[in-house]
Amino acid sequence: MENPSENKIRLSVYIANWLKNQVDFWLKNQIVSPTQAANIKNLYIWPEEKPSQVPQEKHPIRLIAVLQTIGAFLIGIGVISLVAFNWSKLLNVTKLVIIVSALVLAHFSGFFILTFRPKMQRCGSTFIFLGNLLYGAGIWLVAQMYHIHHTFPTGVFLWALGIIPFAYILRSKLNYFLAIALFILWTLGESIGYQRPHLLFLLVLGGLMGPLSYYLKSKVGLAICIISAGTWLLVNNILWFGSDISIYLFFPLALYALFLVGASNAHLLRNNLWQYRKIYLFTGIAVFSVVVFLLPLFGVMQSEFISPSLSSLSLSFWICSVVLLGGVIFCIRLTSGMQLDESASLVRKMMLSLFAASLYILAMPTIKHSLLLTLFPVAIVALAYWHYTKSRLLIHLSLVYIIIWLPFCLVQWKQVFVLFFLFLLYGAFCYILGWTYLSRFQAVATGNLFKAFGLTVGFFSLYIFSFSSLSEYFAGEYAIITDSEFWIITIFLYLVIFFLYTQYLSTFYYPSHKKGMLPEERVAAPILFITPMIIFIEIANKFTGTFYTLFINFLTLSLLIAFLAAGYRRKQVSLKVISFLFLALLVGTRYLEIEWSLLYKSLLFIVTGIIVLAVGIIIERNKEKVVVINE
Amino acid sequence: MNKSKKTLFLFSVAIVIQIGLLFSFLIKREFHIRRGTKIIVKTVPVDPRSLFRGDYIHLNYEFSRIDLAEVTSSKEHFYRGDKIFVKLTKRGEEWRPVETGASPFKDIASGEVMIRGAVTGHQWLWHGRGERRHKSSVLNVSYGIESYFVPEGEGKYIEDQISQKRVKVELSIDRGGYASVCRIFIDGKEVRFQ
Numbered sequence: 001m002e003n004p005s006e007n008k009i010r011l012s013v014y015i016a017n018w019l020k021n022q023v024d025f026w027l028k029n030q031i032v033s034p035t036q037a038a039n040i041k042n043l044y045i046w047p048e049e050k051p052s053q054v055p056q057e058k059h060p061i062r063l064i065a066v067l068q069t070i071g072a073f074l075i076g077i078g079v080i081s082l083v084a085f086n087w088s089k090l091l092n093v094t095k096l097v098i099i100v101s102a103l104v105l106a107h108f109s110g111f112f113i114l115t116f117r118p119k120m121q122r123c124g125s126t127f128i129f130l131g132n133l134l135y136g137a138g139i140w141l142v143a144q145m146y147h148i149h150h151t152f153p154t155g156v157f158l159w160a161l162g163i164i165p166f167a168y169i170l171r172s173k174l175n176y177f178l179a180i181a182l183f184i185l186w187t188l189g190e191s192i193g194y195q196r197p198h199l200l201f202l203l204v205l206g207g208l209m210g211p212l213s214y215y216l217k218s219k220v221g222l223a224i225c226i227i228s229a230g231t232w233l234l235v236n237n238i239l240w241f242g243s244d245i246s247i248y249l250f251f252p253l254a255l256y257a258l259f260l261v262g263a264s265n266a267h268l269l270r271n272n273l274w275q276y277r278k279i280y281l282f283t284g285i286a287v288f289s290v291v292v293f294l295l296p297l298f299g300v301m302q303s304e305f306i307s308p309s310l311s312s313l314s315l316s317f318w319i320c321s322v323v324l325l326g327g328v329i330f331c332i333r334l335t336s337g338m339q340l341d342e343s344a345s346l347v348r349k350m351m352l353s354l355f356a357a358s359l360y361i362l363a364m365p366t367i368k369h370s371l372l373l374t375l376f377p378v379a380i381v382a383l384a385y386w387h388y389t390k391s392r393l394l395i396h397l398s399l400v401y402i403i404i405w406l407p408f409c410l411v412q413w414k415q416v417f418v419l420f421f422l423f424l425l426y427g428a429f430c431y432i433l434g435w436t437y438l439s440r441f442q443a444v445a446t447g448n449l450f451k452a453f454g455l456t457v458g459f460f461s462l463y464i465f466s467f468s469s470l471s472e473y474f475a476g477e478y479a480i481i482t483d484s485e486f487w488i489i490t491i492f493l494y495l496v497i498f499f500l501y502t503q504y505l506s507t508f509y510y511p512s513h514k515k516g517m518l519p520e521e522r523v524a525a526p527i528l529f530i531t532p533m534i535i536f537i538e539i540a541n542k543f544t545g546t547f548y549t550l551f552i553n554f555l556t557l558s559l560l561i562a563f564l565a566a567g568y569r570r571k572q573v574s575l576k577v578i579s580f581l582f583l584a585l586l587v588g589t590r591y592l593e594i595e596w597s598l599l600y601k602s603l604l605f606i607v608t609g610i611i612v613l614a615v616g617i618i619i620e621r622n623k624e625k626v627v628v629i630n631e
Numbered sequence: 632m633n634k635s636k637k638t639l640f641l642f643s644v645a646i647v648i649q650i651g652l653l654f655s656f657l658i659k660r661e662f663h664i665r666r667g668t669k670i671i672v673k674t675v676p677v678d679p680r681s682l683f684r685g686d687y688i689h690l691n692y693e694f695s696r697i698d699l700a701e702v703t704s705s706k707e708h709f710y711r712g713d714k715i716f717v718k719l720t721k722r723g724e725e726w727r728p729v730e731t732g733a734s735p736f737k738d739i740a741s742g743e744v745m746i747r748g749a750v751t752g753h754q755w756l757w758h759g760r761g762e763r764r765h766k767s768s769v770l771n772v773s774y775g776i777e778s779y780f781v782p783e784g785e786g787k788y789i790e791d792q793i794s795q796k797r798v799k800v801e802l803s804i805d806r807g808g809y810a811s812v813c814r815i816f817i818d819g820k821e822v823r824f825q
Contacts, residue, residue, distance in 0.1 A: 084685030146660040147812040165645035
């Protein structure tokens with residue numbers, strides 16, 4: 001006998017929610033009778049519970065939170081540097097007593113602020129964050145007292161482990177982020193230090209940090225877990241291969257991206273999970289983009305870096321790939337036969353082309369060692385996207401992307417400098433192209449995508465040029481470029497940039513145009529495309545001394561601050577994230593390069609940290625007063 | 632118990648866990664040192680810097696590199712990351728490796744100590760000529776005692792002494808083979824930083 005439920009369509013939470021509202025609406029307007037409404041509802045298999053409307057969490061990056069976190073972080077780093085200075089005038093026991101007392105004091109201050117000053121929540125969390133940093137300083141002090149080996153990943157693990165109870169009890173995302181950053185540092189130390197895959201990290205991610213991110217409702221935390229699992233896969237793949245770097249590394253990573261994309265749809269099955277769906281989708285897309293973006297590098301490097309045969313791959317590589325593929329199939333099966341919303345069905349349709357692109361990575365080295373062939377996966381995905389959506393967004397982007405790699409196909413570049421020079425110029429070109437899409441075609445999504453892509457490529461090149469040693473190396477190996485292709489491409493790009501800027505953007509400014517260029521962007525954009533030429537002149541003339549380094553660093557810093565400010569003013573996440581990440585990278589790198597005494601460094605950090613923290617607390621206190629007056 | 636009292640209790644537990652982790656780690660090291668056998672070994676230091684802990688002298692020992700052809704070994708091959716137990720015996724002034732294994736030794740005689748380490752790399756070394764030519768595995772082993780932390784800038788002083796003088800280190804090795812660095816000597820004189 002036929003089971004009537006077999007012919008019914010299973011609905012995803014999203015669609016079920018929509019359909020229920022619609023049926024209620026038809027019923028209310030007497031378009032359908034109650035019996036008809038019941039019959040319509042009976043046609044489908046509904047999810048177990050009624051989908052709840054999840055309130056949109058607002059995460060404005062508040063000045064108070066940023067100031068207080070930076071202040072606490074600086075104090076913590078200062079204390080760790082002070083420990084590292086290893087001041088012999090103080091006994092080890094005295095140092096330990098000071099650190100332990102300070103950490104207990106910071107923790108209890110934080111706790112009492114959280115309990116008795118409900119309007120100073122940020123301040124309370126920051127003190128506990130500071131306590132956790134001091135706990136780390138304590139670990140490094142003990143490790144120093146007993147001369148424990150300088151690579152001591154277990155110390156980082158103990159540090160992270162001690163923070164978890166605070167993240168859990170206080171539902172503190174800030175402390176959760178500190179713990180996960182330390183766990184990542186731990187696995188890098190274990191994997192790279194001992195040159196063996198470090199499986200325990202996956203257990204920590206899957207068994208502790210992943211569930212904790214759901215418990216804390218931290219989408220960013222979940223994204224970090226997902227991305228760090230991907231990074232783990234890449235690093236440990238290298239270890240599984242031995243010392244050989246191979247193009248095959250990208251295969252499990254691409255499968256992982258597919259798994260994430262598939263898992264995003266699986267989140268539609270449960271009411272309490274579907275709000276996390278986009279995290280999986282976006283991280284999956286990001287991981288896949290990184291794979292296809294980096295593939296051509298192997299084409300540029302030519303055959304020696306591409307693995308000779310599939311037989312060289314280890315058993316662990318295949319086990320890992322099969323497990324991931326199993327995960328992808330499982331996720332697809334979970335939602336098969338389900339009525340999905342538009343984006344989820346697009347994901348389902350795109351899976352085949354994404355899998356074909358991933359499979360191509362395995363076939364690539366056996367076909368030919370060619371740069372052009374490494375660009376094929378991008379074309380597959382872009383065409384599939386166009387086929388299913390009729391949107392030319394990815395086709396436009398992949399065309400520009402392919403153009404970026406084309407010069408490397410035309411000529412065998414002998415100077416590494418040329419590579420980064422062209423990347424910088426292409427970055428500026430893509431950025432201007434993005435603006436042109438906005439001003440000429442009002443294509444916001446395409447325009448922003450091009451701008452983000454251009455800035456990422458451009459900032460990466462600027463970051464490379466900000467190293468004095470690398471610039472000296474570029475200057476040392478520089479020889480007059482006689483390749484006509486290089487000059488044709490450079491002149492062509494400059495002419496296009498000049499044309500687009502003068503034709504469409506010179507008058508496209510805010511506020512006369514709603515989406516026009518802000519004053520900071522109007523200044524930063526021309527600087528961005530003049531910079532490659534300045535760098536070229538400096539390198540070609542071997543002017544790579546202190547002045548050059550200071551100039552490039554100042555220029556990069558100014559551009560990053562300008563774009564960060566523009567990102568905040570526009571409330572544009574991509575612009576804020578890209579600028580902030582490169583800013584952190586630049587400042588962090590320069591800090592590590594400074595050869596000051598640790599004592600001065602630590603004092604500078606502690607004093608600056610106290611000032612910044614105090615400003616944050618004062619602002620929060622005043623905010624509290626304003627609220628009281630208003631009440 | 633009301634909610635704030637419960638949170639205070641849990642919060643205090645979290646602090647106790649943190650301090651407990653810190654002190655368990657400290658006590659464990661102290662216990663190893665106090666209960667361990669003290670030996671003095673030769674070393675070759677250099678002076679780098681750790682990100683979290685400042686300047687240290689990198690110590691290299693004679694038994695940091697072990698040729699498996701020259702010792703008795705229960706295992707033919709060790710790979711990177713493998714745990715290794717090394718039996719050291721005193722010959723004159725020096726401690727030399729005589730036996731290696733993947734598990735702890737039970738027969739430790741007087742004048743011998745067992746030290747626990749991890750293999751950080753290995754190379755093949757060729758011996759002999761013609762038909763007698765054969766290869767043996769040479770291991771690089773880390774025992775966790777390769778760093779001696781000094782106040783900032785002081786490491787240079789010890790590094791300068793190396794070319795002319797003999798640098799020795801006092802190690803404490805417990806029954807389980809865990810080793811710790813206790814003191815450092817230049818020409819038999821203990822180095823103290825004031």
